Amino acid sequence: SVLPNLTMEDARKYIDGSKLQDAISESITTILRERPANPVLRMSELLAAWGPxxxxxxxxxxxxxxxxxxxxxxxxxxxxxxxxxxxxxxxxxxxxxxxxxxxxxxxxxxxxxxxxxxxxxxxxxxxxxxxxxxxxxxxxxxxxxxxxxxxxxxxxxxxxxxxxxxxxxxxxxxxxxGAKDALVNIGKLNCGLEDSYAYYSEEELVAGFKKTCAFQPRVIKQNRGSAGGGIWLC
Known part of the structure; x- marks a missing residue:
């Protein structure tokens, strides 16, 4: 049958706007994966349930x-x-x-x-x-x-x-x-910071952190600090 007053451009816009092609494509992919006994029935089920x-x-x-x-x-x-x-x-x-x-x-x-x-x-x-x-x-x-x-x-x-x-x-x-010394290991990469340090003893922490904290704010983290726990801004 002939559709009056409907150009090919109108048809494309309608199909794109309704996401019909996406729905059919996804449904066919699902059918090929599942290989149901009645692909036509499965297609109708998938299209009925389809949505963005x-x-x-x-x-x-x-x-x-x-x-x-x-x-x-x-x-x-x-x-x-x-x-x-x-x-x-x-x-x-x-x-x-x-x-x-x-x-x-x-x-x-x-x-x-x-x-x-x-x-x-x-x-x-x-x-x-x-x-x-x-x-x-x-x-x-x-x-x-x-x-x-x-x-x-x-x-x-x-x-x-x-x-x-x-x-x-x-x-x-x-x-x-989760180990925070990983931040030290990537310090020289583009995604790292070269002034990241790891302290493995109380003495190292006291000596090193005092020096770095003396001239700018610092963030200190426990080795497995997580979700805001064990993390301080000094």
């Missing part, structure tokens, strides 16, 4: 995904939004985009909150996943939590690793990345 994806909205995991992952988070007790690394929704700003990327690649992914008061429940929940993506700052589990929480969590992650479960990043890598 918000980066802060967790997408639905594909049914029957081969691998199931989770993004592990922790809320610091009493801290606004659960910590300075969190957004207004209580999630780290990168947690949902990370989970959505796993989902877009064909995996299933959930957001899981670690409760320091109920470690056993987390053990039961996390055991169901093929891999864990840990988005907890180094040392953060030592803030307002029962004594030994960080060690219990790290021990569990190391146990999973020893059994072949993927954990990113591992406690060992977390410690290496």
């Amino acid at each position: 994806k918000r980066y802060n909205t967790l997408r639905e995991s594909p049914p029957g995904a081969k691998f199931k992952l989770c993004v592990v988070q922790f809320k610091v007790p009493g801290a606004k939004n659960g910590g300075s690394d969190k957004g207004p929704d209580g999630n780290r700003v990168d947690s949902i985009p990370i989970a959505n990327s796993v989902i877009a690649a064909g995996g299933a992914c959930d957001l899981v909150l670690y409760d320091a008061e109920d470690h056993a429940a987390f053990v039961e929940t996390s055991a169901k996943y093929d891999a864990l993506i840990v988005r907890i700052n180094p040392g953060q589990l030592s803030q307002g939590t029962p004594e030994g929480t960080q060690k219990k969590f790290d021990d569990l992650m190391n146990e999973y690793i020893s059994k072949g479960k993927l954990v990113w990043s591992s406690p060992k890598i977390q410690t290496q990345m």
Whole structure:
């Protein structure tokens, strides 16, 4: 049939404006990945549910995904939004985009909150996943939590690793990345500051920090200071 008063340019503008091409393209990609018995029916389901994806909205995991992952988070007790690394929704700003990327690649992914008061429940929940993506700052589990929480969590992650479960990043890598002397090691790079120093004894701190603090404000950090804890402006 002929569409009256509709030019090719009008058609292009309409398709672009309605995101129709994006919807069809994403739906076809999903169908090729899932290979359903009735692709036409699946296409109608996908198009009916399609909408512009918000980066802060967790997408639905594909049914029957081969691998199931989770993004592990922790809320610091009493801290606004659960910590300075969190957004207004209580999630780290990168947690949902990370989970959505796993989902877009064909995996299933959930957001899981670690409760320091109920470690056993987390053990039961996390055991169901093929891999864990840990988005907890180094040392953060030592803030307002029962004594030994960080060690219990790290021990569990190391146990999973020893059994072949993927954990990113591992406690060992977390410690290496969280160590503040890394700032000294990159001091001569474009992203570093050459006047960064590490003090490994009380004597070094007293002698060195007095000199640097004498002529300009300085920031001093504990080795594993995190989320504003163990960090001072002098």
